[in-house]
Amino acid sequence: MATFFEGESHTFSEYLLVPGYSSAENIPANVSLRTPLVRFKRGEEPALSLNIPMVSAIMQAVSGPKLAVALAQEGGLSFIYGSQSADDEAAMVREVKSYKAGFVVSDSTLTPDMTLGQVMEMKERTGHSTMPVTDDGTSHGHLVGIVTSRDYRPSRDDRAKLVSEFMTPREKMIVAEDGTSLKTANDIIWDNKLNQLPIVDADNRLVALVFRKDYDSHKSRPDELLDQHKRYLVGAGINTRDYAERVPKLVDAGADVLCIDSSEGFSEWQKRTLAWIRENYGDSVRVGAGNVVDAEGFRFLADCGADFVKVGIGGGSICITREQKGIGRGQASALIDVCRARDEYYEETGVYVPVCSDGGIVYDYHMTLALAMGADFLMLGRYFARFDESPTRRVNVNGSYMKEYWGEGSARARNWQRYDLGGNKKGLSFVEGVDSYVPYAGPLKENVDNSLLKVRSTMCNCGALDLAEFREKAKLTLVSATSLVEGGAHDVLLKDSSQQVNFRS
Numbered sequence: 001m002a003t004f005f006e007g008e009s010h011t012f013s014e015y016l017l018v019p020g021y022s023s024a025e026n027i028p029a030n031v032s033l034r035t036p037l038v039r040f041k042r043g044e045e046p047a048l049s050l051n052i053p054m055v056s057a058i059m060q061a062v063s064g065p066k067l068a069v070a071l072a073q074e075g076g077l078s079f080i081y082g083s084q085s086a087d088d089e090a091a092m093v094r095e096v097k098s099y100k101a102g103f104v105v106s107d108s109t110l111t112p113d114m115t116l117g118q119v120m121e122m123k124e125r126t127g128h129s130t131m132p133v134t135d136d137g138t139s140h141g142h143l144v145g146i147v148t149s150r151d152y153r154p155s156r157d158d159r160a161k162l163v164s165e166f167m168t169p170r171e172k173m174i175v176a177e178d179g180t181s182l183k184t185a186n187d188i189i190w191d192n193k194l195n196q197l198p199i200v201d202a203d204n205r206l207v208a209l210v211f212r213k214d215y216d217s218h219k220s221r222p223d224e225l226l227d228q229h230k231r232y233l234v235g236a237g238i239n240t241r242d243y244a245e246r247v248p249k250l251v252d253a254g255a256d257v258l259c260i261d262s263s264e265g266f267s268e269w270q271k272r273t274l275a276w277i278r279e280n281y282g283d284s285v286r287v288g289a290g291n292v293v294d295a296e297g298f299r300f301l302a303d304c305g306a307d308f309v310k311v312g313i314g315g316g317s318i319c320i321t322r323e324q325k326g327i328g329r330g331q332a333s334a335l336i337d338v339c340r341a342r343d344e345y346y347e348e349t350g351v352y353v354p355v356c357s358d359g360g361i362v363y364d365y366h367m368t369l370a371l372a373m374g375a376d377f378l379m380l381g382r383y384f385a386r387f388d389e390s391p392t393r394r395v396n397v398n399g400s401y402m403k404e405y406w407g408e409g410s411a412r413a414r415n416w417q418r419y420d421l422g423g424n425k426k427g428l429s430f431v432e433g434v435d436s437y438v439p440y441a442g443p444l445k446e447n448v449d450n451s452l453l454k455v456r457s458t459m460c461n462c463g464a465l466d467l468a469e470f471r472e473k474a475k476l477t478l479v480s481a482t483s484l485v486e487g488g489a490h491d492v493l494l495k496d497s498s499q500q501v502n503f504r505s
């Protein structure tokens, strides 16, 4: 006879927090969101921690180098997606590790024979109006000029006009050589009244751009997540097939932590992968595993040596796994069960294995609930896909800006390589994710600040100043369908319909 779990499985929206006593100390500015990323023994400090409890999903549409830098600057961490060749993934890791604050690698580079029409198209897509021109159109090609919005008049100029006709040519540009410090670069910018300064190497190849407007923002980043060499921390996704080839490349590139990326982690494949890493690297390579949705799955991965365990099957915004395969569990129930198992495991063994809640976070208060239920940190896909820094295109759909967002189990993501059950490189018989749009939401920093202010503020309502205290003190109640209605604006006629729904962050 099958096992039946007691009761229904629930999701975040079915819960609310009941406030506890808040003292005068309980103000958002006093709240610490620091949280362990990897396993540690009682009385010891974890080898890696996050300054904010957020990681970005291991997805093509989410975690590229740019988002990884932006998130590490705020104190979180990205896992670069593994659905690409090991070399490409390692190159992305390297890009994050070699990032120097204030030096921006161009993502809008032109060739001299492109047209004004193409320039305007690129500006629309990337949102950037400063575009260096290189001989081959790559971000590290030989620099031949630069185009800014001052160089053309969209209303009057012919869209067929060539870049070479209206760009500022290289000989009229002020540039600095590779190795120039940020401070010197900024002095040059001020002395020459520039808006940006291209950095070139001895061979006149473009290295990076320094922007005038960026200078101030580099001064105050109290939470940024740095390694001992002051480089940003970055993670990378791996799978249970090519780890013997992929892991060494990622480690060599400087990945600080790895995570096995799978819909289902309670498997011999994950056990073998974890064992291989321990055999070859001991504890010097940190690796999370998952996903699981119950205590048994957690205990299995903890015993196999996982550094953290990821929870969540089928709750993601782009997920259709539950519909396709009938596996999964309401995210809140899964998380509560696993976090209880983590605490028991800690009691028994003295080893704390952090839990990551993955998928299904829609409102900011879902983050707070997941942390109250015991998650050490959260993995978010849709949330980050909406920002400037995500790797996908920004498109205009019926007058609104959108970003593309697709599941790792969608045909689009799987196209990079096709596997089937049993590891055959055959065509896949069914997909487990969709391709979609999400509303564009601007820069990561503003959004993360705003979401976390809400988290901090609710923690204060519950009398907590850090996440461990929050888990301890949180009081949660299930809500009925009828009281959900009570929670929104109701029985009034809204003057502005945009206030209608709770804000989906």
Ligand SMILES: NC(=O)C1=CN([C@@H]2O[C@H](COP(=O)(O)OP(=O)(O)OC[C@H]3O[C@@H](n4cnc5c(N)ncnc54)[C@H](O)[C@@H]3O)[C@@H](O)[C@H]2O)C=CC1
Binding pocket: 058, 239, 240, 241, 261, 262, 263, 264, 269, 291, 312, 313, 314, 315, 316, 319, 321, 358, 359, 407, 408, 409, 420, 421, 422, 423, 432
């Ligand atoms: N969190 C979620 O709810 C879901 C996430 N996803 C995402 O989609 C992507 C793909 O996930 P999965 O399909 O679960 O990938 P997966 O690589 O873990 O598993 C695919 C299939 O290959 C088999 N397999 C794994 N290692 C093997 C090996 N060494 N030899 C032979 N067979 C092996 C597995 O048993 C499974 O049937 C991931 O990025 C995952 O995060 C997909 C569905 C649901």
Ligand SMILES: O=c1[nH]c(=O)c2[nH+]cn([C@@H]3O[C@H](COP(=O)(O)O)[C@@H](O)[C@H]3O)c2[nH]1
Binding pocket: 057, 058, 059, 312, 314, 315, 316, 317, 318, 319, 320, 321, 322, 358, 359, 360, 361, 379, 380, 381, 382, 383, 406, 407, 408, 409, 410, 432, 433, 434
């Ligand atoms: O069933 C699925 N099919 C997919 O194609 C897919 N791609 C990603 N994921 C999982 O969803 C998480 C992100 O969820 P959110 O967008 O809700 O943050 C991610 O972190 C994954 O756990 C998938 N699940």
Ligand SMILES: [K+]
Binding pocket: 314, 315, 316, 317, 318, 319, 320
């Ligand atoms: K879903």
